[in-house]
Amino acid sequence: MKRRINKIAVIGSGIMGSGIACHFANIGVEVLLLDIVPRELNEKEKKKGLSLDDKVVRNRIVNNSLQESVKSKPSPIYHKDFVNRIETGNLEDDISKVSEADWIIEVVVERLDIKKQVFENLEKHRKPGTLITSNTSGIPINFMTEGRSDDFKKHFCGTHFFNPPRYLRLFEIIPGKETATEVLEFLEMYGEKFLGKKTVLAKDTPAFIGNRIGIFSIMSLFHMVKEMGMTIEEVDKLTGPVIGRQKSATFRTVDVVGLDTLVHVANGLYENVPNDEQHDLFALPNFIDTMMENKWLGSKTGQGFYKKIKKDDGSSEIKSLDLDTMEYRDRKSASFATLEQTKAIDNVSDRFEVLVKGKDKAGEFYRKTFSALFAYVSNRIPEISDDLYKIDDAMKAGFGWEHGPFQIWDAIGVQKGIDMMKEEGYEPNSWVKEMLESGSDSFYTVKEGNTYYYNIDDKKQTKIPGQDAFIILDNIRKSNEVFKNSGVVVEDLGDGILNVEFRSKMNSIGGDVLDGINKAIDIAEKDYQGLVVANDGKNFSVGANIGMIFMMAVEQEYEELNMAIKYFQDTMMRMRYSSIPTVSAPHAMTLGGGCELSLHADKVVASAETYIGLVEFGVGVIPGGGGTKEMTVRASDTYQKDDVELNRLRDNFLTIGMAKVSTSAYEAYDLGLLQKGKDIVVVNPERQLAIAKQHAMLMAENGYTQPIARRDIKVLGKQALGAFLVGTDQMAAGKYISKHDKKIANKLAYVMAGGDLSENQMVSEQYLLELEREAFLSLTGERKTLERLQHMLKKGKPLRN
Numbered sequence: 001m002k003r004r005i006n007k008i009a010v011i012g013s014g015i016m017g018s019g020i021a022c023h024f025a026n027i028g029v030e031v032l033l034l035d036i037v038p039r040e041l042n043e044k045e046k047k048k049g050l051s052l053d054d055k056v057v058r059n060r061i062v063n064n065s066l067q068e069s070v071k072s073k074p075s076p077i078y079h080k081d082f083v084n085r086i087e088t089g090n091l092e093d094d095i096s097k098v099s100e101a102d103w104i105i106e107v108v109v110e111r112l113d114i115k116k117q118v119f120e121n122l123e124k125h126r127k128p129g130t131l132i133t134s135n136t137s138g139i140p141i142n143f144m145t146e147g148r149s150d151d152f153k154k155h156f157c158g159t160h161f162f163n164p165p166r167y168l169r170l171f172e173i174i175p176g177k178e179t180a181t182e183v184l185e186f187l188e189m190y191g192e193k194f195l196g197k198k199t200v201l202a203k204d205t206p207a208f209i210g211n212r213i214g215i216f217s218i219m220s221l222f223h224m225v226k227e228m229g230m231t232i233e234e235v236d237k238l239t240g241p242v243i244g245r246q247k248s249a250t251f252r253t254v255d256v257v258g259l260d261t262l263v264h265v266a267n268g269l270y271e272n273v274p275n276d277e278q279h280d281l282f283a284l285p286n287f288i289d290t291m292m293e294n295k296w297l298g299s300k301t302g303q304g305f306y307k308k309i310k311k312d313d314g315s316s317e318i319k320s321l322d323l324d325t326m327e328y329r330d331r332k333s334a335s336f337a338t339l340e341q342t343k344a345i346d347n348v349s350d351r352f353e354v355l356v357k358g359k360d361k362a363g364e365f366y367r368k369t370f371s372a373l374f375a376y377v378s379n380r381i382p383e384i385s386d387d388l389y390k391i392d393d394a395m396k397a398g399f400g401w402e403h404g405p406f407q408i409w410d411a412i413g414v415q416k417g418i419d420m421m422k423e424e425g426y427e428p429n430s431w432v433k434e435m436l437e438s439g440s441d442s443f444y445t446v447k448e449g450n451t452y453y454y455n456i457d458d459k460k461q462t463k464i465p466g467q468d469a470f471i472i473l474d475n476i477r478k479s480n481e482v483f484k485n486s487g488v489v490v491e492d493l494g495d496g497i498l499n500v501e502f503r504s505k506m507n508s509i510g511g512d513v514l515d516g517i518n519k520a521i522d523i524a525e526k527d528y529q530g531l532v533v534a535n536d537g538k539n540f541s542v543g544a545n546i547g548m549i550f551m552m553a554v555e556q557e558y559e560e561l562n563m564a565i566k567y568f569q570d571t572m573m574r575m576r577y578s579s580i581p582t583v584s585a586p587h588a589m590t591l592g593g594g595c596e597l598s599l600h601a602d603k604v605v606a607s608a609e610t611y612i613g614l615v616e617f618g619v620g621v622i623p624g625g626g627g628t629k630e631m632t633v634r635a636s637d638t639y640q641k642d643d644v645e646l647n648r649l650r651d652n653f654l655t656i657g658m659a660k661v662s663t664s665a666y667e668a669y670d671l672g673l674l675q676k677g678k679d680i681v682v683v684n685p686e687r688q689l690a691i692a693k694q695h696a697m698l699m700a701e702n703g704y705t706q707p708i709a710r711r712d713i714k715v716l717g718k719q720a721l722g723a724f725l726v727g728t729d730q731m732a733a734g735k736y737i738s739k740h741d742k743k744i745a746n747k748l749a750y751v752m753a754g755g756d757l758s759e760n761q762m763v764s765e766q767y768l769l770e771l772e773r774e775a776f777l778s779l780t781g782e783r784k785t786l787e788r789l790q791h792m793l794k795k796g797k798p799l800r801n
Helices: 015-026 043-047 060-071 080-085 095-100 112-123 150-154 181-193 210-227 232-238 251-257 259-272 286-294 361-379 388-399 405-412 414-423 430-437 511-527 546-554 558-577 593-600 627-638 645-657 665-670 685-701 718-733 739-752 765-780 783-794
Strands: 007-011 030-035 086-090 103-106 131-134 156-161 170-175 198-201 306-310 316-322 327-330 444-447 450-455 460-463 481-484 488-494 497-502 530-533 582-584 588-591 603-607 610-613 680-682 713-715 761-763
Touching: 007 015, 007 095, 015 030, 015 060, 015 080, 015 086, 015 156, 030 060, 030 095, 060 080, 060 086, 080 086, 095 112, 103 112, 112 131, 131 181, 150 156, 156 181, 170 181, 170 388, 181 198, 198 388, 210 232, 210 259, 210 286, 210 361, 210 388, 232 251, 232 316, 232 361, 251 259, 251 306, 259 286, 361 405, 361 414, 388 405, 388 450, 405 414, 405 444, 414 430, 481 511, 488 511, 497 511, 497 685, 511 530, 511 558, 530 685, 546 558, 546 765, 546 783, 558 582, 558 593, 558 765, 582 593, 582 685, 588 593, 593 610, 593 627, 603 610, 603 665, 603 685, 610 665, 627 645, 627 713, 627 739, 627 765, 645 718, 645 739, 680 685, 713 765, 718 739, 739 765, 765 783
Parallel strands: 007 030, 007 103, 030 086, 103 131, 131 156, 170 198, 497 530, 530 582, 582 603, 588 610, 603 680
Antiparallel strands: 156 170, 306 316, 316 327, 444 450, 450 460, 481 488, 488 497, 713 761
């Protein structure tokens, strides 16, 4: 049977239930969200004279929960309009509607008796063959299906989303004893292809995979911080970006998630894994007990490991919890000699070997924590998973680790890791030694562009399944390299398609990157069919490298600066007017020059999580790499007879002038940065490059012809310029913008109006580019602009707001 998901029902509208509902709405699925009926009126309802029979009262819980979720930041929804795909109701009046659903997801309170009661009611209305799953975070799956029909059991399993569902990509699937194989296969496919998740098949063990390892890691640190006499600042310094983790590291992350949430899972593990060799680590240390008693639960209660306080002058500051005195104190800086040794190492995986060799407290900390982690994960196979790569996948997708435990172990060296563990009093599981004896000296290998893992049962390296839909640049960078310089690597993706991968710091765009793009186009035009611009960095590109711009401006080398900006513009125009199709694949931060590159590609295949914008106003200039020109062109292309043309141009003017950045790729359509009917959005970032390649191939196969340079752009001249200048005068008079901001806005207005023309006129792209470049250069000579550039340069930031 060809199963399709057109409508789902989510039972339970709490934080997780509403989040799951929003994410299905994100991908275009119709959603029915149900919750319980209130048993009493609140004060507001009493004042309005409502009764418990009124629909607005009966749906109050579900509607309030959904509204609260949609208003939360970061938003669970890609676009505000997508919430209209969610219908709300209650479990008494609307439960019969679940008969229309293709998949029912239960997300009620974590109590087995309540879940079983919900399932009993659902089975009365569920149509046979409908998927039904539980988002439980730890209740055994098989306990929930007692008394249910065979069809129910066959189509039932656990589907554990991580919070928030939009952003955390881990999707654990936990089969019951009677779950049909085809159900599991469908959910694995659907999670990866449609929901954009990293799907991991887990065993029905306490906390499954992600939380079992993640909570162990956090609890291990909780105990170690006291043992080693460390501060929370020191631990957060050592467990953040330096090892490929979030900036919030350990204690700040717990504050954000909520200490009570962590304690709930830790207590569950302490009760349910009595035979775990690290069972005692799941017992709460005294300082956690004290925090729970005091309700210092983190952000939700205003204080946790950190506390924000207001000072007498109205400003605020962050205080830190002293774990010895249990009092809040001024934050302490944390620095370690070992970390200094890694500053020049950009690749996180290359840092681990240096970190564990450290002679200071940091080195000792890493040896202890990694040794404990390596021993623990080796002992969890085959208990929680038969395959080691699933543990790494779960930690990366569910906890935001850049590298999983076995990948870190590989980076240190398997034998070196074992030696380190022995010195710390740990032993790996016997299968690790058997692996080394079998001739495999690493957990992973790469062959012919594919990743292989050590299969414990077969005692050999086995290809990780599901890679055929992906292109992994790390795996092909060396073998498929066509060209390389200090800023880019150009790789052959096969089938006549090249890829330009930025490799500069923060993927900023400087002369070397521009050289690389031009070289790639040269090569592609000669020997290939198409070109993709994609990378697997944390961000696609956070803008232009401002170091060169600043130095030229300071030295008043305006001829050289003019040439540099023209080179940027010309490179963007080559993206538009080459003889081969070009595809940009932006993701995450795509700002300034990174946005301009995407604006000039023949097609954009954007990750759903793309935060794109022209943010040059933040450093006192206008977009100078063709961005101002392109937004003028796009406004012109929307003009129709009797249309209010000035309003359309004004929208694009404000997109630049207010440095607007989309909070998703779908919002980028509203800003005019992506174009409907031309550019597409991909939910799973791992599929993005392969899909971009497919579109480049399709355009080539359909007979791509080099476009003719545009000379038909309608500009509005004095009509637009006058209106914009009046607006900036009013904004400055009202002190909404500074005098310098007014000057930048007026320059932008001049360019987008096409200059001081007496009437509407058709102009060329080159005409607009010259206006844009002239405005950009004039602004770089402004003292305020130089001050902003210098400030950002000192912070090591690229061109961004």
